[in-house]
Amino acid sequence: MANLKDHMGRPVVAVTGIGVVTSLGVGKTDNWAALTSGKSGIHPISRFPVDHLNTRISGMVDFLPSSSKGASHLTYELAETVAQEAVSEAGLDSGDFGGPLFLASPPVELDWADRFSLYNSDKKDGGSERLLRVARALKELDIFETTQFGSIADRLADRFGTRGLPITLSTACASGATAIQLGVEAIRRGECDKALSIGADGSATAEALIRFSLLSALSTHNDIPEKASKPFSKDRDGFVLAEGSGALVLESLEAALARGATILGIMRGCGEKADDFHRTRSKPDASPAIAAVRAALADAGMSEDEIEYVNAHGTSTPENDKMEHLSLSTVFGERIGSMPVSSNKSMIGHTLSAAGAVEAAFSLMTMRESVIPPTINYDNPDPAIVLDVVPNKKRNAEVGTVLSNSFGFGGQNTCLVMAREPV
Amino acid sequence: MSSPHDVVITGIGLVSSLGEGPDAHWQKLTQPGFQPVLDAERFAPYTIHPLPEIDWNLQIAKRGDQRQMETWQRLGTYAAGLALDDAGIKGNDELSTTMDMVVAAGGGERDEAVDAAILAASESRNDRDVLLNEKLTTELRPTLFLAQLSNLLAGNISIVHKVTGSSRTFMGEEGAGVSAVETAAARIRSGQSTHVLVGGAFQTEHSDMLLGYELAGYLHRGPWKPVWQRQGSEGGGVVTGSGGAFLVLEQREHAKSRGRRIYAELGPIVSGRARRRRGELNSEIAALLEQAHLPDGDLLTISAASGAHAATAAEKTVLDANPALAVRAFSTLTGHMKEAQFPFAVALAAMAIDRKAGYPVFDATAEKPFDGAPGTVLATAIGYHQFEGMGLIKAA
Numbered sequence: 001m002a003n004l005k006d007h008m009g010r011p012v013v014a015v016t017g018i019g020v021v022t023s024l025g026v027g028k029t030d031n032w033a034a035l036t037s038g039k040s041g042i043h044p045i046s047r048f049p050v051d052h053l054n055t056r057i058s059g060m061v062d063f064l065p066s067s068s069k070g071a072s073h074l075t076y077e078l079a080e081t082v083a084q085e086a087v088s089e090a091g092l093d094s095g096d097f098g099g100p101l102f103l104a105s106p107p108v109e110l111d112w113a114d115r116f117s118l119y120n121s122d123k124k125d126g127g128s129e130r131l132l133r134v135a136r137a138l139k140e141l142d143i144f145e146t147t148q149f150g151s152i153a154d155r156l157a158d159r160f161g162t163r164g165l166p167i168t169l170s171t172a173c174a175s176g177a178t179a180i181q182l183g184v185e186a187i188r189r190g191e192c193d194k195a196l197s198i199g200a201d202g203s204a205t206a207e208a209l210i211r212f213s214l215l216s217a218l219s220t221h222n223d224i225p226e227k228a229s230k231p232f233s234k235d236r237d238g239f240v241l242a243e244g245s246g247a248l249v250l251e252s253l254e255a256a257l258a259r260g261a262t263i264l265g266i267m268r269g270c271g272e273k274a275d276d277f278h279r280t281r282s283k284p285d286a287s288p289a290i291a292a293v294r295a296a297l298a299d300a301g302m303s304e305d306e307i308e309y310v311n312a313h314g315t316s317t318p319e320n321d322k323m324e325h326l327s328l329s330t331v332f333g334e335r336i337g338s339m340p341v342s343s344n345k346s347m348i349g350h351t352l353s354a355a356g357a358v359e360a361a362f363s364l365m366t367m368r369e370s371v372i373p374p375t376i377n378y379d380n381p382d383p384a385i386v387l388d389v390v391p392n393k394k395r396n397a398e399v400g401t402v403l404s405n406s407f408g409f410g411g412q413n414t415c416l417v418m419a420r421e422p423v
Numbered sequence: 424m425s426s427p428h429d430v431v432i433t434g435i436g437l438v439s440s441l442g443e444g445p446d447a448h449w450q451k452l453t454q455p456g457f458q459p460v461l462d463a464e465r466f467a468p469y470t471i472h473p474l475p476e477i478d479w480n481l482q483i484a485k486r487g488d489q490r491q492m493e494t495w496q497r498l499g500t501y502a503a504g505l506a507l508d509d510a511g512i513k514g515n516d517e518l519s520t521t522m523d524m525v526v527a528a529g530g531g532e533r534d535e536a537v538d539a540a541i542l543a544a545s546e547s548r549n550d551r552d553v554l555l556n557e558k559l560t561t562e563l564r565p566t567l568f569l570a571q572l573s574n575l576l577a578g579n580i581s582i583v584h585k586v587t588g589s590s591r592t593f594m595g596e597e598g599a600g601v602s603a604v605e606t607a608a609a610r611i612r613s614g615q616s617t618h619v620l621v622g623g624a625f626q627t628e629h630s631d632m633l634l635g636y637e638l639a640g641y642l643h644r645g646p647w648k649p650v651w652q653r654q655g656s657e658g659g660g661v662v663t664g665s666g667g668a669f670l671v672l673e674q675r676e677h678a679k680s681r682g683r684r685i686y687a688e689l690g691p692i693v694s695g696r697a698r699r700r701r702g703e704l705n706s707e708i709a710a711l712l713e714q715a716h717l718p719d720g721d722l723l724t725i726s727a728a729s730g731a732h733a734a735t736a737a738e739k740t741v742l743d744a745n746p747a748l749a750v751r752a753f754s755t756l757t758g759h760m761k762e763a764q765f766p767f768a769v770a771l772a773a774m775a776i777d778r779k780a781g782y783p784v785f786d787a788t789a790e791k792p793f794d795g796a797p798g799t800v801l802a803t804a805i806g807y808h809q810f811e812g813m814g815l816i817k818a819a
Contacts, residue, residue: 050557087481107530107573107594110634116551119542127539132469132751135637136658144638148528148610149573150595154809157696167602167693168595170528178591182606189613206555214565274524274590279569288587317504409569411580412590412648 002422004254006268007301010188012422013267014256017092017249020086020361021078022348023059023293027085032365034093036394040226040347042240046307048206055218059224059242059349060204067202070111072146074202078245078354079103079156083198087160090249091261092194094160099194102182103153103177106203106353114143127275152200162196172408173313174272175199176246176356177416181270183250199224199357200245209241215280229350230377231314231343232321233384239315242349243421246357248364253422265364268401268417269300275411282323288413289327293403296415297331304332307339307417309372309397311363311404314343315350320407325385340397342390346376356406360416363402367420370398425561427676427766430608430689431819434510434671436502436622439767440472440664444505445774452756452771455783457487459756461647468644471627472664472758477501483506483583492579493532493570494665499624500579502667506508506620507584510671511683518681519585521615524577525607526592527599527623527762531571533631537562576624586620597727598694598810599623600765605692605812607672613769617677622669623762636661641731641807650752651747651789660730661807664758668767675819687776689769690815691715697811708741708805711813717747717801718815723781723793724750724801725772727764731807738805739789748801749793755785765804765812772800772816 006012020027023041024034034041039057047068050056059359061067066077087094089184118134125133138144145151153166171178176199183195212218219238221228229240256263275288281291297304313324329336344362351358366372371394404416437444440460441451451457463470479497482504483489489497507513512522541558548554569575574592581587593599593606603621610616626632636642636659644658653660678685693714697707724742728735742748753771754760760767775781779796803813 036707048552049550051553052560054560105594107571109530109533110631110638112551112555115538115542116545120545123546126543128535128634131542131634132630135634136639136640136642138638141639143599147635147638148596148808150598150806150809153595154696158698165598165602165696165812166595167593167606168599170572170592170594172572172574182591185610185615188613189609189649191609206552207559210556210563211568213560213561215568272589274577274581274587276585276587279566279575279578279582360734408574409572410574410590411581411587412578413575 002253008028012253013184013187014246014251014253014263015265015267015364016251016256017086017090018259018264018361018364019082019247020358021081022244022351022358023061024079024348028365035347035362036371038376038392040376042225042228042349043226047268050079054220055209055213056222057228057240058204059240061202061243069145070113071203071205072108072152072415075105075200076152076155078202079152079198079200080159082245082247083160083196086247086249087269096161097196098163099159099192100164100186101153101166102179102195102197103156103166103168104179104199104357105152105168106201107170108147108149110147112207160196170353171412171414172410173352174356174406174408174412174414175353175405176358177414179357180248180360181414182231182415184267184270185304187250187252194249194251197250198247199354201351201353202243204241204243212241217279219316227377229316229346231316231346232382232387232389233378234380234382236316236318236321238317242351244348244351244354244358246354246361248360264420265367266349266422268302268419269296270416271295271299273412275413280409281319286323286327288411289323289407290330292413292415293327293331300417302417307403308401309366309399310341311359311402312341312343313405313407314345316345321385324405325387338388340372340390341387342372342375343377344373353403356414359404363404363418367399367402372397372399424500425675428612428614429675430611430672431675431678432670432686432689433673433678434506435577435686435770435773436506436509436669437770438498438502439666440475441757442475447686450776451683452782455755460667466633469633469642470647470662473628474665479791488583491566491569495531495578495624495626496576498571499576500583502624503580503622503669504584506669506671512671513584521588522586522618522620523588523610524580524586524590524620525603526577527603528573528576528592528594529762530573530728533628534563534567535630542583544627568666594814595683595810596761597764597804597806599695600762601804601812604765604769605694608689608692611672611674618671618673621672622766624667625665625760625763627663643730649755649786650728650735651786654732654736659692660732661733662730662758664760666757668763669772670766670770685819687773688817688819690817692814694812704737705741707811708738711722711811715815718799720747721749721793722747722799722801723775723797724748724803725768726750726752727754727768728752729759729807734805734807749791751782751785751790768802769814769816772802775800776816776818
């Protein structure tokens with residue numbers, strides 16, 4: 001009989017449903033097959049012209065009906081698709097979920113397509129005056145809703161019958177992990193016995209790409225797109241902008257067992273620590289990332305020896321991978337050289353607001369399937385980063401526990417510890 | 424019965440067109456017949472409540488930090504600094520590095536000149552996507568992106584004020600402010616946090632920030648009127664204002680052990696999501712009042728009503744049905760500050776508890792007098808478009 005309370009007397013939180021979409025495809029089956037065969041979803045950009053752009057590749061999700069309809073519509077569809085997969089797998093009513101919703105999604109702005117069409121709908125006056133005048137005459141709310149930060153969650157709440165005021169959050173590239181953390185915490189506090197946590201990001205617009213590009217954050221290895229994302233390699237030159245979504249149905253273990261649900265994994269611990277060093281760079285001694293990993297372990301009631309695999313943030317930027325290595329080698333000591341640490345981003349790119357949720361989904365599947373997805377494009381190891389990155393080919397291995405890292409702009413550091421089985 | 428895990432308010436940071444800090448706000452808001460600070464020219468036909476003059480150096484010492492932010496982030500970082508100062512936390516490493524933070528945020532300011540140039544050029548170009556690439560790659564200031572990111576208000580608070588326990592940003596207009604306070608309080612009650620910085624800011628003096636309302640015709644046009652009197656006027660009823668509100672919420676025991684002044688106790692916070700298109704708003708507001716367990720007797724009610732016609736009418740109908748409620752819609756005097764609305768309402772409620780007095784009516788035609796010292800104050804935030812919340816603030 002599994003313990004229903006954890007080491008701090010809180011309800012144990014189980015995962016009973018998982019959904020995922022990336023540039024590799026829709027759903028767990030397709031994604032897992034591609035991920036474990038070392039396939040890359042990175043491809044040339046076709047959604048908009050690439051004239052004048054230094055980066056012309058991405059991991060965009062180009063195969064959904066909303067893929068060309070703007071960031072808000074695509075983010076909604078990405079979220080809805082994975083939530084449906086997760087809720088169905090959990091065997092719950094997908095129109096009456098009955099628990100709270102936590103959505104990690106990108107900040108919204110009026111799309112340029114709408115800006116252009118509003119502006120060019122007449123010729124009187126100019127600039128923002130024209131936009132405002134045209135805007136107030138609109139008869140439909142469609143464009144308005146794409147600019148409201150709460151609208152995607154509001155629609156999802158309607159669609160899935162989640163309970164109460166949905167929370168939409170952003171902790172930059174750690175958002176997906178934070179959405180899971182908020183769900184775990186709500187269950188542990190006894191506010192609910194189940195929660196729906198989603199990370200979704202369909203915001204790879206030209207402007208988003210240019211913004212990251214101007215910060216020198218993106219890879220410019222355009223010639224062979226599938227080789228551009230190469231975490232922990234010596235010639236890594238930035239991340240690859242990507243889209244995707246991940247959803248988890250979280251449930252108290254007690255409620256899940258009581259209704260006979262299949263337990264897909266256990267959320268053992270969550271930890272976070274903010275960095276006050278710089279807006280885009282991490283403190284050189286990696287102390288905030290180290291503190292976040294240690295906080296997650298402490299929350300899980302586990303020692304560092306009990307972690308068997310690390311699902312790395314591994315963005316393929318020179319800075320992140322170096323800092324992440326420093327933090328892992330500090331926490332795990334010499335053991336880090338022989339412990340598998342792989343980066344899903346080598347294949348799917350950086351799904352930004354969704355990354356923490358997508359990678360938590362893959363971490364859970366890694367344990368269930370006893371297969372560790374590889375870090376591909378590891379042809380030229382960085383000698384300063386000595387890690388077992390599970391290079392280029394998947395590895396069959398029993399994995400009982402995973403640490404998943406998420407680090408983001410604005411000093412955001414969030415780590416999740418997951419386990420295959422309850423204790 | 425007080426308990427060690429009660430949530431108390433030990434710091435308040437406020438900025439609005441009325442000035443900065445609890446004292447300045449109290450002084451102006453308790454002046455009977457006080458007239459709002461308005462600017463009807465700059466964004467005509469819209470009236471706004473502009474920011475007061477602020478010496479950013481007082482809370483953001485490094486010029487370099489100020490340069491990295493646009494006004495919205497500066498404003499939020501400034502208001503957060505005021506709250507931290509007020510609670511005696513600023514500059515205390517031990518307290519700052521263990522402090523959690525939940526910020527309610529929208530987005531930051533775009534470069535209006537670049538946008539206007541692109542739009543103007545779009546009139547004579549059919550290859551608008553190429554035009555976009557051409558202009559954005561050459562004309563955007565690289566670090567402007569960071570001034571626009573929602574979570575970078577929290578990021579700047581970490582950098583400037585060293586609040587680094589944890590950092591979360593909730594998005595979604597008034598509802599984000601409600602959830603931020605609700606989540607922070609839940610963390611403290613459950614023992615997860617001992618002290619949390621929570622709040623938000625809104626900078627309305629930018630055409631995109633007005634556009635965010637006006638895409639649904641929500642802004643009031645024509646001569647200014649109090650919040651409750653805008654039904655039937657030209658436009659949608661919302662007059663916006665620049666401002667911010669941050670609170671330091673603290674576990675009672677933690678506050679007492681460091682000998683801090685307590686403004687008030689934060690009682691239950693309740694929130695909801697009416698399906699407004701199905702006409703559920705009135706019943707949802709009534710249900711929230713029910714859940715909040717209002718005390719007997721007259722109750723001062725600080726309403727964050729926006730003036731938006733439908734939401735404000737629904738709120739008024741439900742609140743008016745309870746004769747015990749003496750309602751004060753502060754946005755009459757500050758304008759609507761979006762994500763900051765609920766934290767602002769909670770702050771004004773806590774100040775009334777602390778000073779043992781209510782506010783005079785802000786609108787004599789729609790609000791009724793309240794005399795005496797309030798023991799409990801209700802704060803409401805009914806979103807102009809979606810999401811609802813309220814909470815009780817009590818004498819500590």
